[in-house]
Amino acid sequence: MTSDEIRRTYISFFEERGHKRVPSASLIPSGHDPSALFTIAGMHPLKPYFLGTERPPQLRLTSCQKTFRTADIDIIGTTTGHLTFFEMLGNFSLGDYFKQGAAQYAWELSTEGFGFNPDDIWITVFGGDEELGLGPDEEAIEAWLQIGVPRERIVECPRSENWWELPPPGPCGPCSELYLDRGLRFGDEDDLPGGDNERFLEYWNLVFMQFNQDPVNTLAPLPAKNIDTGLGLNRLAAILQGKDTVFETDQFAPLISLGEDLSGRSYGLDFATDRALRVLADHSRAMTFLIADGVVPSNEDRGYVLRRVMRRAILQGRQTLGLDPGFLGQFSDRVTELMAGEYPELAEQRDAIHMWLASEEENFGRTLDQGLKRLEELIARAKEQGEEGISAEDAFLLHDTYGFPFDLTRELVAEQDLGVSDEGFELLMEGQRTRARSAARGAGVGAAAREHAAALAGEAGFQTEFLGYQTTDVETTIGAVDSEREHASGRVLVKLVESPFYATGGGQVADSGYVECASGDCVARVDDVVRLGDDQVLAVIPERGEIEVGERVHAI
Ligand code: SER
Numbered sequence: 001m002t003s004d005e006i007r008r009t010y011i012s013f014f015e016e017r018g019h020k021r022v023p024s025a026s027l028i029p030s031g032h033d034p035s036a037l038f039t040i041a042g043m044h045p046l047k048p049y050f051l052g053t054e055r056p057p058q059l060r061l062t063s064c065q066k067t068f069r070t071a072d073i074d075i076i077g078t079t080t081g082h083l084t085f086f087e088m089l090g091n092f093s094l095g096d097y098f099k100q101g102a103a104q105y106a107w108e109l110s111t112e113g114f115g116f117n118p119d120d121i122w123i124t125v126f127g128g129d130e131e132l133g134l135g136p137d138e139e140a141i142e143a144w145l146q147i148g149v150p151r152e153r154i155v156e157c158p159r160s161e162n163w164w165e166l167p168p169p170g171p172c173g174p175c176s177e178l179y180l181d182r183g184l185r186f187g188d189e190d191d192l193p194g195g196d197n198e199r200f201l202e203y204w205n206l207v208f209m210q211f212n213q214d215p216v217n218t219l220a221p222l223p224a225k226n227i228d229t230g231l232g233l234n235r236l237a238a239i240l241q242g243k244d245t246v247f248e249t250d251q252f253a254p255l256i257s258l259g260e261d262l263s264g265r266s267y268g269l270d271f272a273t274d275r276a277l278r279v280l281a282d283h284s285r286a287m288t289f290l291i292a293d294g295v296v297p298s299n300e301d302r303g304y305v306l307r308r309v310m311r312r313a314i315l316q317g318r319q320t321l322g323l324d325p326g327f328l329g330q331f332s333d334r335v336t337e338l339m340a341g342e343y344p345e346l347a348e349q350r351d352a353i354h355m356w357l358a359s360e361e362e363n364f365g366r367t368l369d370q371g372l373k374r375l376e377e378l379i380a381r382a383k384e385q386g387e388e389g390i391s392a393e394d395a396f397l398l399h400d401t402y403g404f405p406f407d408l409t410r411e412l413v414a415e416q417d418l419g420v421s422d423e424g425f426e427l428l429m430e431g432q433r434t435r436a437r438s439a440a441r442g443a444g445v446g447a448a449a450r451e452h453a454a455a456l457a458g459e460a461g462f463q464t465e466f467l468g469y470q471t472t473d474v475e476t477t478i479g480a481v482d483s484e485r486e487h488a489s490g491r492v493l494v495k496l497v498e499s500p501f502y503a504t505g506g507g508q509v510a511d512s513g514y515v516e517c518a519s520g521d522c523v524a525r526v527d528d529v530v531r532l533g534d535d536q537v538l539a540v541i542p543e544r545g546e547i548e549v550g551e552r553v554h555a556i
Contacts, residue, residue, distance in 0.1 A: 001114075001240045003087075003251045004342070006233055007064050010089045013109050014062035019091055022046070022063045024343075027085075027293040028302065035167040037302050038068040042090030043171075043209070043228040049094050050171040050209050052223035059096040064089050064233070066289060066343070070305055073312070074411075077278035080198065080238075080245035084309065085286035087233040095224030099176075102206045102227040103143040106178055110204070114240060120181045122193045122200060123149055126163060126174030127156030131217050137162075140176045140208070157194040164207040164228075169214030171222060178204040180239055203239060204231040247278045251338060255281035258334050263321040276320035283313035284331035285339075287357065292349040297360050308407065310360045315408060318368065325365060328357040371404030372412075379416050389413060392424025399425075400432065452485035453530040453537035456493050463535045465498045468511065474500050475518070478551045491527055491539045494547060500555055501538065503531035518552040521545045 001009070011021055025045035027038050039045060042065040048054035049061075065088045072082040091105065110116045123144050126137040136156055144154050165172030179193035179200040187199025194200075209226040211219040237249040247256055256267050259277040267277050290306045297307040310328070317323040332353055340347040375398060378390045390413055398404040406425055413420050460480035467474055480495040494515065504510040510529035515538070516522065522545030530537045540547070547553075 001237070003233055003237045003249065006114075006236055006240065007087070007089065007342070009113055010109070010231065011062055011064060013113055014060070014091045014105070017060070017105065019060040019062040020058040022057075022061050024064060024066045024087075027066050027068050027290055028295065035170060037305065038070070039065065040067060040069055041065070041166075041228075042067070042088040042230050043092060043207070044166065046092060046228075047166060047171065049092075050222060050226055050228070051212060056094045059094045061092040061094070062090065063092075064342075066293075068286060068290065073305075073308065076282050077275040081201070081232075081235050083232075083234060083246060083282050085282065085289050089231040089233055089236075090229050091227070092229070093227035095226060098225045098227060099140050099206075099208055100143045100146065102208075102229060103140070103147060103176065106204055106206060106229065107147050107149075110178060114236070116180060118148075121149070121153070122179040122181055123154045124157045124162055124177045124179065124194045125154060126176070127158055129159040129163065132159065132163075132219060134174070134219075137174045137176070137208075140174070144176070155192055155194055161194045164205065165213055168216050169212060171209045171211070171226075171228075172213045172219075173208040173210045173226075173228075175205050175207040177202050177206070182239075201235065201239065203235050205229060247281060251285075252281050254338060255284060255331060255334055258331060259317075259321065259323075262323050262327055262330065265321065272320055276316035279316045280313050280321075280327075280331060283309045284328065285335050287313070287328070288332045288335040288346060288353055289339075289343070291353045291356050292343070292345045296356060307360065308405070310357070311364050311405060311408070314361055314364050315368065318365065319372070325361060326358070328361050329354050332357055367403045371398050371402040371408075374398060374402060375404065375409060375412060379413065379418065382418055383416070387418075389419035389421075392421045392428060395420050395425050396428040396432075399429075449486060449489070449491075449528075449539060450530055450532075452482065453493055453539070454532055455485065456480055456482040456495060457532050457535055457537055460495050462495075462497070464496050464537075466503075466534070466536065467498050468500050468502045472500050472511075472513075473554070473556050474498050476553060476555055478515075478547060478549055478553055481547055481549050486539060489539075491541055492524065492547060494524070494538045494540050495536075496538065496553070496555055498555075499529075499536060499538070501526060501529045501536070503529040503536045505531040513556045515540055515547065516554045516556070517545065517547070518554060522547055522551075 015021060025039055029036055029039050029044060042063050049056040067088045068085050073084055075082055076084060110121060111118050125140040128135040141154055162175050164175045179202050182199055182201055187197045191197040191199045207228040209228045210222055212222055213219055234246040234249060234251060238246045241249050243249050246252060256277050259280050260267055265273050267274055286309050287306060295302045295306045297303055297310060313328065317327050336346040336350060378394050382390050395406055395409045398409055399406050410420055462479055476496050476498040478494060479497045482493040486493055501511040501513060513526045515524045515526060524540035524542045524547055526538050527541050528539040530539065
């Protein structure tokens, strides 16, 4: 079964049983959910239905949801099944069927739809938790017994395994998971599902969403008893396509072979190459989908996560595989070829995706060249001197001066069996933040200058019209001047009737330029532009002549 067939089989199974298909929501959660940066589960966009704050279009829903999880970024490529971006299939009941119904559907689709041998399916259930004040989930055990699963294949697991929640406050509940026993080739006689082994592969999570957790560990019943199930499409593909890892399935193999073609290396021979090929496959899917949904690389929040994923991919591509620059775009095109049938936004956003990938690859490439050279020297020196690692100060310098990310320093140092202190680095970062805060107070337009500017604007009694989006150059009039209040700093405050200058704000630097008298007898350099809500005042440094109220000027 191809991945497309799995998706179709799942969705139509539930459509035939009265479920309405809801389209995949964006990877960026909608405005009403500040609890997570990305859409992390199929139920996530449906949260208001679970909480009862919005009415669902129907009580039975099904979806294939684009999902992005950050928790495992560091281990991608080192395991058989972890991914950042993946598709999650799910069926949802909002106060309609509950444990028995959900278990029955999952059993029927597993055995008849996907053809699993019933003897290979094992079940885990919630074993109870003191902090939550809940005992073992007897109702779930009973539901599986009714279906005919022998008691010895129903395993009770702790909260860490069998409890699912969105970040509190949010809906939550005990879960019951379906595992496939892949046989002794993958493990031991006494392995159990829910344990840390490769023999039992979790493929479907049934969550009995019946509580709202608010605050942590305090449960209140939801308006209805709901079902939220999640089945990772790629893991199921690995099982059904007889592959040991998700990276060999039909959504990934073409990406792995692209990496092989571009690098001239083969998959399956050594760990470092495999890991790099897998990282590129996973991360290129992630970045393509994230940009298509409107995330752009930056140093904060979602943009930072995207940048991190891009940089990890660039690093693996360049360093480990020795790929020629421009490879991200090639990977992304292959992702689009594979997935745009189901997700047309990938083709629609192709230009934007290419633009962001190319610029990040180029910029980070430069950073890497410089930083890596320096890091190699540091590693060599540490080894020579028998040190256990490189110093936090050096790591900080790499970050601060070369823009070389600390995550990468840590990873690369670890590859050489060396260390670097996280706490030491964090301490230096904190010091830098404190310095930056006090510098912001002291330099440029400090608090006093702001006050001066506000006073001038108040006296002037008019608002400067900002024209900076239309032009960088205007003929205008000096509406007000204050040469007293900023005297000590050598600056004069000037308020233009119209201004082409963008003001400082939100971490952005103001435009700079000149104000020249139309008569040609005065020139002042624009040192800063103070933002006062929608209004602004210039702080200028006179270079020639004097600027006076009512003068016609050229503001450039
Ligand atoms: N919300 C659950 C999960 O993500 C089931 O869909 O595993």
